[in-house]
Amino acid sequence: MVDVLVIGGGMAGVSIAYELAAHASVTLLEAEPELAMHTTGRSAAIYAPSYGPPTVRELTTASGPLFGDGILTPHHSLWLALDDDGVDHLRDIPADPITPQRAVELCPVLRTPLAAALDTSAMDIDVMALHAHYVRGLKKRGGVTHKNTRVTEMRRDGDGWVVNGIRTDTVVDAAGAWADEVAELAGVPTVGLQPMRRTIALARADADPAWPLVAEVADTFYFRPESGHLLISPGDETPSVPCDAKPDEQDVAIALERVNAATTLNLRSVHTAWAGLRTFVPDREPVVGAWPDHPGFVFFAGQGGYGIQMAPALARTGADIVLGRTPPSPIMSPRRKHG
Numbered sequence: 490m491v492d493v494l495v496i497g498g499g500m501a502g503v504s505i506a507y508e509l510a511a512h513a514s515v516t517l518l519e520a521e522p523e524l525a526m527h528t529t530g531r532s533a534a535i536y537a538p539s540y541g542p543p544t545v546r547e548l549t550t551a552s553g554p555l556f557g558d559g560i561l562t563p564h565h566s567l568w569l570a571l572d573d574d575g576v577d578h579l580r581d582i583p584a585d586p587i588t589p590q591r592a593v594e595l596c597p598v599l600r601t602p603l604a605a606a607l608d609t610s611a612m613d614i615d616v617m618a619l620h621a622h623y624v625r626g627l628k629k630r631g632g633v634t635h636k637n638t639r640v641t642e643m644r645r646d647g648d649g650w651v652v653n654g655i656r657t658d659t660v661v662d663a664a665g666a667w668a669d670e671v672a673e674l675a676g677v678p679t680v681g682l683q684p685m686r687r688t689i690a691l692a693r694a695d696a697d698p699a700w701p702l703v704a705e706v707a708d709t710f711y712f713r714p715e716s717g718h719l720l721i722s723p724g725d726e727t728p729s730v731p732c733d734a735k736p737d738e739q740d741v742a743i744a745l746e747r748v749n750a751a752t753t754l755n756l757r758s759v760h761t762a763w764a765g766l767r768t769f770v771p772d773r774e775p776v777v778g779a780w781p782d783h784p785g786f787v788f789f790a791g792q793g794g795y796g797i798q799m800a801p802a803l804a805r806t807g808a809d810i811v812l813g814r815t816p817p818s819p820i821m822s823p824r825r826k827h828g
């Protein structure tokens with residue numbers, strides 16, 4: 490018997506399990522032989538308070554001081570507008586407008602953009618160190634983690650649940666792309682999650698580590714220096730079923746083409762490529778809470794493309810909701826998003 494059973498050992502699961510373990514007995518179940526094998530292990534590791542919808546930005550800003558020593562390294566984000574729509578869009582981004590010439594000074598391989606803005610609060614995140622911090626802390630607080638344990642069976646038992654034979658008062662569904670499938674297993678209404686594949690490649694290039702992260706404002710590509718290579722993405726969002734996502738050659742080719750069009754780099758090939766699933770509900774805000782008719786089954790899902798940068802504040806908010814406290818930050822309760 491445990492107070493809380495968390496399903497999923499990505500950033501969402503381990504962070505909320507850690508926060509809850511300060512107040513309750515917690516067991517975490519992960520389907521794979523290792524934690525963080527899916528989306529969490531595949532991110533671009535960027536912390537940018539100017540990125541994402543309003544609640545995400547707020548949670549990201551609130552997370553800044555909570556990351557702990559050595560997790561964040563300052564690395565500015567440069568937003569580019571390349572057409573008139575982009576110029577309009579740039580006005581909505583909470584970053585400091587700079588001249589196109591200044592943008593080229595910051596990243597000399599850029600062709601001059603129409604407009605630009607700089608987020609000087611952006612950082613690189615050591616994702617695996619953050620994940621390991623939560624796993625260690627969970628263990629220290631008496632929490633238990635079982636890998637290789639896919640949840641396949643869940644039923645109501647009085648006020649609580651029985652999950653793979655474990656009795657618990659509360660289930661936290663942090664199963665990422667699979668969170669709606671887990672809800673179906675529990676007989677709980679889904680929240681309309683849509684996994685979207687995103688591709689990243691490491692291109693062979695002489696990338697100066699001093700260059701900022703450079704991102705087109707409508708998310709049609711981004712690039713940044715990464716261990717002697719250039720990390721590039723076409724900003725793809727291809728709807729997918731929950732799965733072990735693989736990169737598509739076509740998406741890698743689009744990334745090369747778009748980065749080449751915006752720079753003088755003339756990239757030709759990539760060293761490696763990978764893909765992961767960013768999982769959203771339609772408004773792109775995270776989903777935290779239980780349906781009124783299904784207490785004790787708490788969604789902690791829909792982290793989309795921001796689940797690392799907002800993890801510390803979102804985990805505290807989620808734990809507050811599970812524990813029945815008033816959360817300090819704005820949060821989203823699950824609502825019927827479709828149908």
Ligand SMILES: Cc1cc2nc3c(=O)[nH]c(=O)nc-3n(C[C@H](O)[C@H](O)[C@H](O)COP(=O)(O)OP(=O)(O)OC[C@H]3O[C@@H](n4cnc5c(N)ncnc54)[C@H](O)[C@@H]3O)c2cc1C
Nearest residue numbers: 497499500501520528529533534535640665765796797798
């Ligand atoms: C290419 C890419 C770039 C990104 N870049 C950034 C970035 O720069 N900054 C940022 O903040 N975010 C970024 N993100 C988003 C971020 O990675 C995600 O929001 C975050 O990792 C989601 O974590 P999660 O724990 O919800 O999902 P996951 O890491 O996928 O974890 C879910 C876990 O649940 C497990 N599971 C599923 N079903 C079951 C079951 N039935 N039983 C037991 N376990 C189960 C899975 O095996 C998995 O380990 C990026 C994502 C991608 C794909």
